[in-house]
Amino acid sequence: MIDNSAGRVHRVVNVGTGLTGTQALRAVIDDPALELVGLKVSTADKAGVDAGRLAGGPDVGVSATDDVQAIMALAPDCVLYCATAVRREPEALADIVEYLEAGINVVTISTIPMVYPSAAPPEWREVVHAAAVSGNTTFYATGAEPGFISLNIPTAVLAGAGAVDSYRMDEYAIDLDKSYPIWEVLHESMGFGKPDGHVPARIAAGKVNHDWETVVRYIADILGLELDSVDLDWETLLAPEDLTTAIGVIPQGTICGHRWQLAGMVQGQPAVAVQYFATVSSTPWPQRWPRPSRHDQGGMVIRVQGRPTMCVEVYFEQMPGDRVNPGVAATAMAAVNAIPAVIDAPSGVLENPLAGPSIVSRQSRTRHS
Template sequence: MSSTRTGDRVLRVVQWATGNIGTRSLRAVIEHPTLELVGLYVYADAKAGRDAGELCGLPPVGVKATRSIDDILALEPDCVLYMPQRTEADDLCRLLDAGINVVTTRTEFHLPARMDPALRERIDAACTRGGASIHSTGSSPGFITEAVPLALLSIQRRLDRLHIHEFADMRSRNSPEMLFDLMGFGRAPNPQADAGRALHLRHAFGPSLQAVAEAVGLAFDDIEAHGEVALARRDTRIAAGEVKAGTVAAQRATVNGLRNGKPLIGFTANWFVTTELDRDWDLRGDGWRLQLDGDAPLELDLRFTVAPEHKAATTPGYTAHRAVNAVAYVCAAAPGIRLSSELPAFIPDLRRSGG
């Protein structure tokens, strides 16, 4: 397996999907010095036929969006940045079968052993036939659950426990439908919703945490997850509306990989719209805190130093940019579903094209 990227050879890239993350990824590819945007796949009819530059706030670049995978295959790109809301196995297999590498922010491919067996079999076979590779990454899971832990573990000879805490202050998010209707803020506690969040976290983060454990020669006995909420102590006005006292104002979901019956590597997501809660959760500003107990114990705080008014414009880059920076390394890798531990650290090329 190659341990390097493809040097300064220009790689021909297709962006697949233009949601918040995909739009930021699209812009980053256009501005990248050694990536050439050759295609754009979209899901909305209203976006089809429009110039890729215009769809991400840049001048026209001469690449038109399409809703046809046949158009994408005809381009014969080196890589597709695959960022849809859900994975379509048929589309992925057609891309890989055609020898097109894939970098994705979808979470299904962090650890082959935990994939749906039928999906894994199809993807493995397509990679083999096409000589292509696929890699899942992003900020979380990805950067904070794999890249950072593996770096911290490089100075350990014993791991007792590693836990990652993620904090998301959502009070400046002006999205009533997402916060109130989808996430359940400002509503009465709902144990079924708590269990659903925990199950989602288990599926999304469990494989990533297990991949780190297995990379350092350890194994999980099981993966457990649970969710809980805290309530507002008083009526609180946020950008999306009002959160009444006694309703959900903070949500926490935790997933733990167990070894010998005890948590070994875990992740806790903390989402909140106020810190005036009926429980003491030690909530912090947006970012991550990692606690590592071993023979070289560490605690690491990573804060997002983004002003609230700039969050919407900035935060998609945390996920999109890592995927863009992975392209050269995934294109240079051996065929198959590639794990973070099998790839070198992603070193970005920060030169600006034309500048």
């Protein structure tokens, strides 16, 4: 194994083998600064299977287990926690607390509001902080969006800002049925194919505020703004005809797209906002909606009005022959790349997004050595 620049190889346990967890697992295996010593799975049929095989590659000599005590006995330097927190946030938080109290550092993509702990639910901050103090360990939550796209990149851009009148990041999930063809998410959570008047579950359940208000408050804090409130507005689009998509036909008159905006308000004006657009294939784009410069490609657009006014666009490109959603891969890499810095950080909860050590990704060395 190639050693990293500090001469240390960190022992890591990966938890979770879903879409993102599998990408994280593959990245840990490929990272010269990390050694995979364990894999925690939640289903008995994966227990005993080699981790390399579960990551879509050759065997690596590490078998998956569904026994948390077996993981604890490995005493790794870090747990990379990628298990889903959808409909099980209390359980995911309890898992993380258990690892921290046992003296194991944790990097996670699962507890989304903790990407900016200052704006996360107070009870989350308190229990994680207490566990980190008890175990003399470090906790860090990251991801893509919310994550490095909505925290790290704006921080860098706003280093060149003077007076800022308004900030908004627009995320475009165009033709989402092709990049994320999971019916439960697109139909049940986002409402595609539901009748007129249906409130998408992520709106009805408060998930938008729960996950993205941390981003709004982080940007407001680094701009020195005191928000009067954080307001949500949203709308849905209805299919003008039957639309053929990768998840089946979206019938005429049912939801084929939606937009929401979460805005931090100052004196009645949106000063800091996050806006999200989601559509399925062939959805007509309303003229009232702003667009990225690449009309047919999803991405993120950061719009800063002020002195100077700035606009930054971020796109993920699908590699030829690669079937993995690049956004999923980027989410996994944000966590994997952070592991050495988190292990070396003082104990406690890391409050701000890591800017990154002098070397962020180690995998390029293996390709050019």
